[in-house]
Amino acid sequence: MSEPLDSETLKELAAGYVLGDLSSEEAEQFHQLVTQVPALSIEVAALQAALHMMPYGLAEQRPNAELRSRTITAIQSAAIRATEEGAVPSGPIKPQIFRKQRWVLGGIAAGVLMVLGIGVLQQPVKYAQQPTETAQVEQVWAGFRQLLEDHHSAIDNPEGPADFMTWQPERVLTQLKDFQTTEAALPMLPESQAKLLGASDCQFGKTSGLRLSFQMKDHPDKAQIVSAYQLDLEGDQFPQFVSSTITLRQSDGTSIVLWREESYLYALVAELPSADLDRLAHSVGQI
Amino acid sequence: MKPIAEEPNRPVTEREADSALVDRVWQGDFAALGMLYDQYSGLVYSIALKALRSVAEAEDLTQEVFMILARSHTYDPQRGALAKYLTTLTRSRAIDRLRARATQQKYLTQWNQLQMSTEAASPMNDAVQQERRTVVRAALSKLSDRQREVLELSYYEGQSQSDIAKRLNVPLGTVKSWARRGLLQLKSQLLGQLEDDSVL
Numbered sequence: 001m002s003e004p005l006d007s008e009t010l011k012e013l014a015a016g017y018v019l020g021d022l023s024s025e026e027a028e029q030f031h032q033l034v035t036q037v038p039a040l041s042i043e044v045a046a047l048q049a050a051l052h053m054m055p056y057g058l059a060e061q062r063p064n065a066e067l068r069s070r071t072i073t074a075i076q077s078a079a080i081r082a083t084e085e086g087a088v089p090s091g092p093i094k095p096q097i098f099r100k101q102r103w104v105l106g107g108i109a110a111g112v113l114m115v116l117g118i119g120v121l122q123q124p125v126k127y128a129q130q131p132t133e134t135a136q137v138e139q140v141w142a143g144f145r146q147l148l149e150d151h152h153s154a155i156d157n158p159e160g161p162a163d164f165m166t167w168q169p170e171r172v173l174t175q176l177k178d179f180q181t182t183e184a185a186l187p188m189l190p191e192s193q194a195k196l197l198g199a200s201d202c203q204f205g206k207t208s209g210l211r212l213s214f215q216m217k218d219h220p221d222k223a224q225i226v227s228a229y230q231l232d233l234e235g236d237q238f239p240q241f242v243s244s245t246i247t248l249r250q251s252d253g254t255s256i257v258l259w260r261e262e263s264y265l266y267a268l269v270a271e272l273p274s275a276d277l278d279r280l281a282h283s284v285g286q287i
Numbered sequence: 288m289k290p291i292a293e294e295p296n297r298p299v300t301e302r303e304a305d306s307a308l309v310d311r312v313w314q315g316d317f318a319a320l321g322m323l324y325d326q327y328s329g330l331v332y333s334i335a336l337k338a339l340r341s342v343a344e345a346e347d348l349t350q351e352v353f354m355i356l357a358r359s360h361t362y363d364p365q366r367g368a369l370a371k372y373l374t375t376l377t378r379s380r381a382i383d384r385l386r387a388r389a390t391q392q393k394y395l396t397q398w399n400q401l402q403m404s405t406e407a408a409s410p411m412n413d414a415v416q417q418e419r420r421t422v423v424r425a426a427l428s429k430l431s432d433r434q435r436e437v438l439e440l441s442y443y444e445g446q447s448q449s450d451i452a453k454r455l456n457v458p459l460g461t462v463k464s465w466a467r468r469g470l471l472q473l474k475s476q477l478l479g480q481l482e483d484d485s486v487l
Contacts, residue, residue, distance in 0.1 A: 068324055
């Protein structure tokens with residue numbers, strides 16, 4: 001850097017980071033500065049806290065009193081249904097009202113593909129305790145939903161998409177405490193296409209892993225975040241794949257690409273066209 | 288610089304109390320669920336109504352948020368207060384719903400509607416929340432209308448700054464400047480006010 005930045009510029013960078021509107025150049029500058037200027041992290045934390053306070057400025061509104069009993073009754077009914085079905089919650093349980101997501105490849109289609117044995121999902125042994133194909137599909141689908149929900153909660157998190165910020169893959173290994181892996185096994189996107197923002201530990205039921213958050217470099221006006229997952233299949237909730245990758249697209253524009261490598265499941269999730277995300281996935285070293 | 292505390296006027300013991308209530312809900316205690324609903328439904332509903340501008344959809348989202356709280360077991364008190372979890376969850380789900388809405392035109396039409404009439408609001412009983420509301424409203428009132436508008440469009444509706452620029456018919460750089468300076472000013476106002484009130 002040729003000359004020191006003034007505090008106003010630092011504040012603008014911090015605000016841009018919190019708002020997710022840094023250009024590629026600014027993001028580069030921010031990541032260089034964040035380790036050199038401790039005040040920058042403090043400013044980011046303060047801005048995130050201020051943004052998080054905004055809902056308290058809303059006009060006070062109370063829902064209709066009848067909604068209270070309706071909500072509690074609905075939750076009771078969901079609990080009773082789960083008990084009757086013998087479901088044991090090992091992770092998020094999605095009541096019926098949440099199953100509004102429509103997929104380009106729907107649940108029925110996936111089930112048919114599985115039954116015919118020509119599809120992309122195959123898990124004949126893993127769910128021996130689940131006697132039906134339907135149960136298998138449900139379980140697989142629950143895995144997809146968990147990934148999507150995790151991605152959306154990450155990109156909508158007012159404190160940023162990652163538990164800690166880093167642009168260096170080697171720091172991922174030292175910062176993440178709950179997941180052991182190697183630098184070579186990380187789902188790193190090519191630097192020419194995306195910038196590493198940070199990493200987070202992930203836990204989906206019994207499956208542990210990590211999420212790397214990247215910002216695409218060709219979206220300067222809006223932080224286009226790609227979540228890259230590496231999950232340990234030891235606590236296996238995911239299927240064996242026959243094909244090299246699975247690509248799905250949700251009706252809201254979110255795409256997901258999954259592939260397996262040795263004992264890991266990898267996934268990319270982003271609001272990108274599925275073809276673009278698929279190309280991105282194939283540029284990751286593990287495929 | 289002293290950062291704003293994550294939940295400035297909410298003592299740790301209260302977070303623990305909320306956490307204990309959530310644990311009871313997860314054990315099937317619906318009385319505990321009612322207590323949490325009474326405490327936080329106003330906050331959840333206010334965010335939902337602000338973002339979705341529809342009483343029916345806001346009620347539906349409020350129910351969905353409490354369903355997730357009760358059934359998903361995803362709240363972790365180590366990662367923040369329950370209010371923060373519910374705020375983030377509600378905002379995230381509201382933005383998902385906005386994105387799923389059929390057409391941009393429909394959305395623009397709703398945007399142009401005047402402030403919708405809603406049921407008479409009852410004041411929040413919780414004095415802490417009331418105090419926090421007063422402080423934040425005062426801070427937001429110091430922002431220019433444009434700064435506040437841009438921040439709200441971005442925060443509650445997940446609008447990209449390029450979309451906001453098109454909607455407001457101003458250059459992208461102007462929107463970026465309003466948003467950044469608005470946020471910096473909001474932080475500055477909250478920091479001073481909250482410190483004065485000794486609630487940090």
